[in-house]
Amino acid sequence: MKTFLCAILAAGCILAQGLDPAKLKQLPTDTWPSYNGDYSGRRFSPLKQVNAANVGTMTLSWVYRINMGPNAPGGVSMKATPLEVNGVLYFTVPDHAWAVDARTGRQLWHYEWKSKGGIHIGSRGFGMYRDWLYFETPDNYLICLDSKTGRERWHVEIGDVRLEYFSTPAPVVIGNHVIVGTGGDSLDVPGYLEARDPETGKTQWHWNSTPRPGEPNANTWPNKDAMEHGGGMTWMPGTYDPELNLYYLGTGNPNPVFAGQGRKGDNLYTCSIVALNPDTGKMAWYFQASPHDTHDWDAVQTPVLIDGIIDGKPRKLVAQASRNGYFFVLDRVTGKNVLSKPYVPLNWSKGEDKRGQPIPNPDKEPKLDGILSMPSASGGTNWAPPSFSPQTGLFYVSGTDNYSLLFATDDQEKPEGFAGKEINLWSKASLKAIDYKTGTIKWAHEYPGLGGGNFGVLTTAGNVLFTGDPMGNFIGFNATSGSALWHSKLTGPVANGPMSYELDGKQYVVVGAGDSLYAFALNEISAARVPGEARPRPTSPAR
Amino acid sequence: MKFLAFLLTGLPLLAQAPAAGGRGPARSTFLVSRPIPDPAAVERGKALFVPACGFCHGPNATGGEGPDLVRSTVALRDEGGDEIGPVIRAGRPGMPPFPQMTDAQIKDIAAFLRNRQQEAIDRGSYSLKNVNTGDPSRGEAFFAAHCSTCHSGAKDLKGIGAKYENSVLMGKIVYPGGRGPAARSSVTVRAAGKTTTGVLEYQDDFEVGVRDDAGEYHGFTRGPGVSVAVKEPLAGHVKLMKSFASSGNDRDLHDVLAYLVSVK
Numbered sequence: 169m170k171t172f173l174c175a176i177l178a179a180g181c182i183l184a185q186g187l188d189p190a191k192l193k194q195l196p197t198d199t200w201p202s203y204n205g206d207y208s209g210r211r212f213s214p215l216k217q218v219n220a221a222n223v224g225t226m227t228l229s230w231v232y233r234i235n236m237g238p239n240a241p242g243g244v245s246m247k248a249t250p251l252e253v254n255g256v257l258y259f260t261v262p263d264h265a266w267a268v269d270a271r272t273g274r275q276l277w278h279y280e281w282k283s284k285g286g287i288h289i290g291s292r293g294f295g296m297y298r299d300w301l302y303f304e305t306p307d308n309y310l311i312c313l314d315s316k317t318g319r320e321r322w323h324v325e326i327g328d329v330r331l332e333y334f335s336t337p338a339p340v341v342i343g344n345h346v347i348v349g350t351g352g353d354s355l356d357v358p359g360y361l362e363a364r365d366p367e368t369g370k371t372q373w374h375w376n377s378t379p380r381p382g383e384p385n386a387n388t389w390p391n392k393d394a395m396e397h398g399g400g401m402t403w404m405p406g407t408y409d410p411e412l413n414l415y416y417l418g419t420g421n422p423n424p425v426f427a428g429q430g431r432k433g434d435n436l437y438t439c440s441i442v443a444l445n446p447d448t449g450k451m452a453w454y455f456q457a458s459p460h461d462t463h464d465w466d467a468v469q470t471p472v473l474i475d476g477i478i479d480g481k482p483r484k485l486v487a488q489a490s491r492n493g494y495f496f497v498l499d500r501v502t503g504k505n506v507l508s509k510p511y512v513p514l515n516w517s518k519g520e521d522k523r524g525q526p527i528p529n530p531d532k533e534p535k536l537d538g539i540l541s542m543p544s545a546s547g548g549t550n551w552a553p554p555s556f557s558p559q560t561g562l563f564y565v566s567g568t569d570n571y572s573l574l575f576a577t578d579d580q581e582k583p584e585g586f587a588g589k590e591i592n593l594w595s596k597a598s599l600k601a602i603d604y605k606t607g608t609i610k611w612a613h614e615y616p617g618l619g620g621g622n623f624g625v626l627t628t629a630g631n632v633l634f635t636g637d638p639m640g641n642f643i644g645f646n647a648t649s650g651s652a653l654w655h656s657k658l659t660g661p662v663a664n665g666p667m668s669y670e671l672d673g674k675q676y677v678v679v680g681a682g683d684s685l686y687a688f689a690l691n692e693i694s695a696a697r698v699p700g701e702a703r704p705r706p707t708s709p710a711r
Numbered sequence: 712m713k714f715l716a717f718l719l720t721g722l723p724l725l726a727q728a729p730a731a732g733g734r735g736p737a738r739s740t741f742l743v744s745r746p747i748p749d750p751a752a753v754e755r756g757k758a759l760f761v762p763a764c765g766f767c768h769g770p771n772a773t774g775g776e777g778p779d780l781v782r783s784t785v786a787l788r789d790e791g792g793d794e795i796g797p798v799i800r801a802g803r804p805g806m807p808p809f810p811q812m813t814d815a816q817i818k819d820i821a822a823f824l825r826n827r828q829q830e831a832i833d834r835g836s837y838s839l840k841n842v843n844t845g846d847p848s849r850g851e852a853f854f855a856a857h858c859s860t861c862h863s864g865a866k867d868l869k870g871i872g873a874k875y876e877n878s879v880l881m882g883k884i885v886y887p888g889g890r891g892p893a894a895r896s897s898v899t900v901r902a903a904g905k906t907t908t909g910v911l912e913y914q915d916d917f918e919v920g921v922r923d924d925a926g927e928y929h930g931f932t933r934g935p936g937v938s939v940a941v942k943e944p945l946a947g948h949v950k951l952m953k954s955f956a957s958s959g960n961d962r963d964l965h966d967v968l969a970y971l972v973s974v975k
Contacts, residue, residue, distance in 0.1 A: 285744030542956040577837040585831035639915040
């Protein structure tokens with residue numbers, strides 16, 4: 169009896185305290201508790217108040233424009249996908265974090281980090297554990313904030329900015345692990361992924377994305393120096409299968425970036441999809457999307473978990489539309505390849521080996537006299553999150569057909585840094601819907617005119633697909649047919665992955681563009697609000 | 712023998728004229744967040760480093776018998792000699808000590824190493840070699856077969872080889888777009904019985920914007936009864952670009968470049 173009471177009290181206490189950990193494993197309805205909304209990376213919202221029949225009447229509910237104070241830099245863009253927990257949105261840009269009321273966009277708190285430097289290219293947002301929020305900074309600190317007040321609890325260094333690391337990913341919380349990665353390919357430093365303790369920030373495990381001498385696959389590098397300076401950054405959040413207890417991560421390109429002569433070999437585990445045990449950091453399997461990459465085509469794009477059917481049999485799959493232009497489907501239990509098929513025109517591959525890995529054409533490596541690269545170094549897609557709808561069975565990616573000249577600038581035996589340069593020539597953006605069973609493009613929507621760009625995608629049970637176009641429109645498409653149903657012109661192109669949540673019976677769709685967040689909802693829905701009631705309202709166990 | 716190698720690799724560098732005094736290299740403030748060392752200190756540091764350290768660390772500090780100091784964590788963590796100074800003065804296993812080095816000299820060596828690191832970090836500052844490996848006669852034949860409908864080496868492209876760097880010209884052969892007048896599409900919109908023609912100023916899935924000859928902007932909402940005909944001026948180049956890209960190597964492109972470079 170006493171134990172039972174304690175258990176109830178403990179459970180009540182947990183629910184009153186910020187994020188209920190059970191929400192991390194559920195479909196995102198009243199809560200969007202992690203970067204991708206749930207662990208699968210599908211970015212599929214089960215909400216359907218807004219649907220293909222009525223999305224045309226969706227209108228703006230509120231706009232929140234970030235204010236970083238008088239010394240703010242220009243050109244900051246909202247790359248974070250906000251978390252939504254108990255009626256509050258939490259999001260970041262480099263060195264700054266905010267909480268705003270998810271119903272009104274009213275600011276609740278703002279936190280600023282005093283930076284020591286690092287490349288300020290983006291911040292993809294928070295991870296959350298109960299009451300605590302975690303984000304990473306350009307100078308490689310993991311910062312823990314109290315979600316109620318925005319006050320800092322602690323910070324720990326996860327990488328050395330003097331070695332040219334900088335950190336952009338949203339941490340991923342699995343059990344009592346805060347999984348953090350880092351980026352940086354200006355100089356030649358090795359990549360790694362770490363689990364940190366949510367209470368203290370102490371390191372629980374450390375996984376190197378390149379082997380050390382004597383370890384398996386060290387023979388995919390010519391020597392110790394090359395593998396210890398070989399890149400393989402971990403700059404995007406991964407996905408997680410709780411049943412298999414495996415964390416799926418796409419790794420970055422090898423270094424030096426555009427010059428491969430000092431790192432002959434496949435350069436594992438760069439440009440790979442790896443499956444790691446989140447409790448130990450031990451690798452279960454790997455699949456290399458770009459062996460011996462020389463085009464900056466990191467394979468960090470979300471490895472999306474699909475529970476699908478292949479040849480009539482139910483399969484646990486993981487799919488990636490990779491920056492190198494290939495769409496890959498793997499068995500996520502074993503890592504065995506199911507299919508590899510280009511989703512944009514490409515000219516660098518001579519086909520696939522028996523593992524399904526592309527075989528790079530050495531004639532298409534950057535050279536002193538230049539090569540015509542298709543796609544360009546920015547890739548068939550980039551980091552913008554894709555989406556998979558279990559209703560349509562389609563994998564949606566914001567793709568770009570593009571062309572550039574790539575030149576080697578350093579032909580010495582041991583080049584350094586990027587060691588090359590690019591001249592971009594031509595690009596055209598489109599939205600592609602890929603059948604995960606065959607890799608064929610079911611439909612593609614080409615945006616009029618030229619200009620590339622990759623825009624995050626959200627699909628919903630209302631059969632609406634939300635994404636952006638190069639001209640700054642936020643568009644709702646019919647997810648089955650690809651026809652545009654609704655749009656709104658924002659002040660800049662969509663910069664993040666759109667997300668959705670329902671509060672007081674009202675579904676909101678939130679997207680970031682430029683320095684602002686925009687929230688949309690159906691015009692006719694007025695949320696049930698109780699006058700005098702405090703907002704944001706914590707979710708009570710009874711609801 | 713090693714000494715000779717040192718002389719051969721070191722001397723040309725020593726012979727280089729120092730950078731014009733007073734101004735540092737223009738560095739990308741986006742990519743480079745640490746202070747940019749004083750160019751005079753970099754030059755003094757180089758003059759010290761090359762004879763004293765270059766034998767083992769390479770004249771460019773990229774390593775040899777000794778470690779690469781562009782990648783070295785000690786050198787990257789250094790500020791004004793605080794990390795490398797003790798190593799220089801005391802030596803290490805396999806590295807002789809240099810106890811006579813003054814604080815000022817160590818600071819100069821630190822400035823030289825920081826500059827070397829920033830040369831690698833600041834990819835915007837890399838220079839292209841602009842080598843030209845193509846065969847001009849093959850290029851001329853390709854040009855005659857694929858480009859001569861619109862272009863001529865004797866007319867519109869006369870002297871083009873002297874006008875651009877090879878790398879830029881190579882890009883223009885593939886797709887000379889950019890935002891210049893040559894890349895601007897013309898458009899004809901027919902709506903409500905009226906025809907509007909001009910330069911295509913804006914387009915997305917929902918709107919079309921036309922700037923007419925008088926300079927007036929006309930915006931149209933796309934939909935039933937509105938026809939939009941866009942004329943792409945560079946459609947031929949897009950076709951050529953796709954065929955170059957699909958060929959599996961870049962020989963034709965290099966050959967056309969070699970031909971155009973030779974056009975006086």
